[in-house]
Amino acid sequence: xxxxxxxxxxxxxxxxxxxxxxxxxxxxxxxxxxxxxxxxxxxxxxxxxxxxxxxxxxxxxxxxxxxxxxxxxxxxxxxxxxxxxxxxxxxxxxxxxxxxxxxxxxxxxxxxxxxxxxxxxxxxxxxxxxxxxxxxxxxxxxxxxxxxxxxxxxxxxxxxxxxxxxxxxxxxxxxxxxxxxxxxxxxxxxxxxxxxxxxxxxxxxxxxxxxxxxxxxxxxxxxxxxxxxxxxxxxxxxxxxxxxxxxxxxxxxxxxxxxxxxxxxxxxxxxxxxxxxxxxxxxxxxxxxxxxxxxxxxxxxxxxxxxxxxxxxxxxxxxxxxxxxxxxxxxxxxxxxxxxxxxxxxxxxxxxxxxxxxxxxxxxxxxxxxxxxxxxxxxxxxx
Amino acid sequence: xxxxxxxxxxxxxxxxxxxxxxxxxxxxxxxxxxxxxxxxxxxxxxxxxxxxxxxxxxxxxxxxxxxxxxxxxxxxxxxxxxxxxxxxxxxxxxxxxxxxxxxxxxxxxxxxxxxxxxxxxxxxxxxxxxxxxxxxxxxxxxxxxx
Numbered sequence: 063x064x065x066x067x068x069x070x071x072x073x074x075x076x077x078x079x080x081x082x083x084x085x086x087x088x089x090x091x092x093x094x095x096x097x098x099x100x101x102x103x104x105x106x107x108x109x110x111x112x113x114x115x116x117x118x119x120x121x122x123x124x125x126x127x128x129x130x131x132x133x134x135x136x137x138x139x140x141x142x143x144x145x146x147x148x149x150x151x152x153x154x155x156x157x158x159x160x161x162x163x164x165x166x167x168x169x170x171x172x173x174x175x176x177x178x179x180x181x182x183x184x185x186x187x188x189x190x191x192x193x194x195x196x197x198x199x200x201x202x203x204x205x206x207x208x209x210x211x212x213x214x215x216x217x218x219x220x221x222x223x224x225x226x227x228x229x230x231x232x233x234x235x236x237x238x239x240x241x242x243x244x245x246x247x248x249x250x251x252x253x254x255x256x257x258x259x260x261x262x263x264x265x266x267x268x269x270x271x272x273x274x275x276x277x278x279x280x281x282x283x284x285x286x287x288x289x290x291x292x293x294x295x296x297x298x299x300x301x302x303x304x305x306x307x308x309x310x311x312x313x314x315x316x317x318x319x320x321x322x323x324x325x326x327x328x329x330x331x332x333x334x335x336x337x338x339x340x341x342x343x344x345x346x347x348x349x350x351x352x353x354x355x356x357x358x359x360x361x362x363x364x365x366x367x368x369x370x371x372x373x374x375x376x377x378x379x380x381x382x383x384x385x386x387x388x389x390x391x392x393x394x395x396x397x398x399x400x401x402x403x404x405x406x407x408x409x410x411x412x413x414x415x416x417x418x419x420x421x422x423x424x425x426x427x428x429x430x431x432x433x434x435x436x437x438x439x440x441x442x443x444x445x
Numbered sequence: 446x447x448x449x450x451x452x453x454x455x456x457x458x459x460x461x462x463x464x465x466x467x468x469x470x471x472x473x474x475x476x477x478x479x480x481x482x483x484x485x486x487x488x489x490x491x492x493x494x495x496x497x498x499x500x501x502x503x504x505x506x507x508x509x510x511x512x513x514x515x516x517x518x519x520x521x522x523x524x525x526x527x528x529x530x531x532x533x534x535x536x537x538x539x540x541x542x543x544x545x546x547x548x549x550x551x552x553x554x555x556x557x558x559x560x561x562x563x564x565x566x567x568x569x570x571x572x573x574x575x576x577x578x579x580x581x582x583x584x585x586x587x588x589x590x591x
Binding site: 089091092093096098106110127128133134157160161162169236249257275277303304305323328329347352371372397417437 | 590
């Protein structure tokens with residue numbers, strides 16, 4: 063007998079299960095759980111709440127977001143360094159889509175993928191974390207007067223976490239610039255975000271999680287043709303978002319749970335103005351539901367089901383030379399997600415499952431060329 | 446009554462109120478809010494989108510993802526384009542010397558990284574997609590925002 067007693071075997075089994083349970087985390091996971099990232103503890107939280115990196119130490123993470131597209135992949139790692147944890151992510155998406163340029167001035171550079179460096183440490187009762195994100199892209203010749211384009215992105219984020227709460231603060235500076243001889247075209251501004259959540263234990267199985275977010279991002283595009291007397295065209299843009307919601311987590315067991323996140327109110331407005339002309343799009347979410355179920359089918363297979371139901375009012379408004387118009391549309395949508403994860407020791411693979419294959423069957427039955435998985439995440443814990 | 450029951454009762458009341466206000470709507474094929482859903486699992490909280498809507502000179506975008514028009518230059522001044530509307534409709538066509546011709550149009554549905562098109566004049570078909578900046582990779586073709 064390998065173990066001296068059944069008790070020892072059980073202790074080792076439970077310890078092993080506990081260690082595995084600590085490494086559940088990835089973008090694919092929160093996606094498969096209905097996009098409930100703000101309501102659950104997951105290693106993707108570190109981008110909003112940098113101090114949470116202390117809960118996810120000694121990991122290597124790979125995100126494969128699109129089949130076969132290397133530029134959609136991210137590799138990251140969290141490493142112990144002294145009393146703190148350092149995290150590094152390569153080729154991480156900024157999730158930033160800059161304003162289009164009518165002249166194609168920013169078509170050869172991208173504000174898409176950044177490098178993240180995160181550092182977290184603990185004081186007596188609080189955890190602290192900081193994130194630095196940067197991106198630099200450039201195209202064109204360095205010769206004086208030649209056409210050139212550049213993209214810059216710099217973000218600083220700080221956070222503090224306690225036993226039951228997480229707070230994160232974000233400051234970011236995106237910038238795109240095109241230059242040709244005396245002419246130049248620039249988009250720049252700043253973003254400021256504040257994110258918070260609290261885990262309130264109602265009892266041993268139910269946890270209530272209030273969440274609030276705020277984000278503002280004033281920016282402007284400015285086109286200077288570089289010709290004396292020619293008009294400089296400037297467009298001011300402003301993005302404001304805030305949301306409040308509450309999640310309820312029901313833990314069936316230590317490892318199996320159901321989460322229901324309700325977005326009570328979500329406000330997302332993008333506003334643009336050029337001289338006396340103004341346009342805006344306001345998306346009011348009231349309410350939205352994000353639900354996810356995670357359950358261990360056995361010691362190495364985890365199943366996930368998620369769903370989102372969103373109710374939204376979209377209002378487009380215009381003002382032009384004193385005239386104004388406004389129109390609203392009411393929209394709603396429902397979607398389900400399926401995921402599977404394989405846990406093999408300290409290694410875990412998360413799959414987002416294409417549910418169409420559940421209906422149609424694989425290629426040898428239906429002839430479909432659709433992939434079985436939409437995205438894959440992998441994680442290795444080297445404790 | 447316990448505090449927990451108060452909280453649950455209030456949540457249920459607010460939920461029913463909003464559902465009553467919102468019932469009977471449709472058309473959101475890629476449902477996400479500010480707090481949740483979405484491609485990154487955190488809704489639009491982590492997404493900043495300034496892309497144009499539908500080539501009408503709007504200042505604002507209507508979705509962090511597909512909405513709007515993107516085109517691919519087949520050869521000089523000849524374009525193939527896809528136009529996605531926020532209500533779930535799409536148009537696929539070509540533009541030759543500013544003359545536009547629609548090849549297929551209907552509704553579309555997003556499922557992970559796959560779009561399924563349901564044209565009114567053709568059988569349904571699916572393509573994988575990736576959005577990076579202004580570039581939409583649809584199948585093997587890269588379309589630029591128009």
